[in-house]
Amino acid sequence: MENQKRCSVRLLVFPGSLREGSLNDKLATLAASIAEQKGATVERAVMSDFECPAYDMDVELSAGIPAGAQTLHDKLISVDGFMIASPEYNASMSGVLKNTIDWVSRFRPQPIHGNQAFLMAASTSMTGGKVGLWALRQPLEHLGARTYPDMFALAQAHHAFDQTGRIADAKLQVWFESTIECFIDLVEASKHYPHLKKQWVEFLGERPDDETARVEMGETAAV
Numbered sequence: 001m002e003n004q005k006r007c008s009v010r011l012l013v014f015p016g017s018l019r020e021g022s023l024n025d026k027l028a029t030l031a032a033s034i035a036e037q038k039g040a041t042v043e044r045a046v047m048s049d050f051e052c053p054a055y056d057m058d059v060e061l062s063a064g065i066p067a068g069a070q071t072l073h074d075k076l077i078s079v080d081g082f083m084i085a086s087p088e089y090n091a092s093m094s095g096v097l098k099n100t101i102d103w104v105s106r107f108r109p110q111p112i113h114g115n116q117a118f119l120m121a122a123s124t125s126m127t128g129g130k131v132g133l134w135a136l137r138q139p140l141e142h143l144g145a146r147t148y149p150d151m152f153a154l155a156q157a158h159h160a161f162d163q164t165g166r167i168a169d170a171k172l173q174v175w176f177e178s179t180i181e182c183f184i185d186l187v188e189a190s191k192h193y194p195h196l197k198k199q200w201v202e203f204l205g206e207r208p209d210d211e212t213a214r215v216e217m218g219e220t221a222a223v
């Protein structure tokens, strides 16, 4: 697709690691530059932008939702999709990322619902963090994200980047670029077919009320 023909696609790109020198931050930087080349408008963030205390409902009730979660909420509602580069810790996502997702899930309307998501990982291991991405899919899909089927897991990431920040293996670099372009195509298509993303029912059988309030219906749906 020629970039000048693309309608506006806005993406938030961030890593799930706080670490300076994070390999996932590196992968997020590369993904952001590819997405821009493919015609998207990119908002780049780092995990420390979304700093939150450990989730505690007592804290939520007494002090409200913390500023870090508010920042992520505000960014999520201003974009058409988001891309996370998530480290794998013990076959799951980083605790800090899950904690922030838990806080953000407390907003109503809930801002992950209906958002397009692309998941990637960089790990020093041979599996590239792929198992952690399957774990990350679960809370995101539970919250109604439209999670792109293909995920990108960069194995032995401490050896994988060249001096310019691209993936040294040319075939992997091309695959990463084309996967991101396909994701952006889908995000663009979803803007033309918005009915794909109207309903969110967290628990089937639940009815919206003040206590649970975890159902969001499109305006055309019969409740």
Ligand SMILES: Cc1cc2nc3c(=O)[nH]c(=O)nc-3n(C[C@H](O)[C@H](O)[C@H](O)COP(=O)(O)O)c2cc1C
Residues within 6 Å of the ligand: 015, 017, 018, 019, 021, 022, 023, 024, 025, 087, 088, 089, 090, 091, 092, 122, 123, 124, 125, 126, 127, 128, 129
């Ligand atoms: C507590 C801990 C658990 C880890 N568990 C896994 C794991 O299960 N699978 C894996 O591929 N890498 C694992 N790693 C390696 C990380 O993926 C690797 O350190 C990676 O570079 C972290 O991401 P970052 O560079 O973005 O901070 C683990 C690292 C730590 C510190």
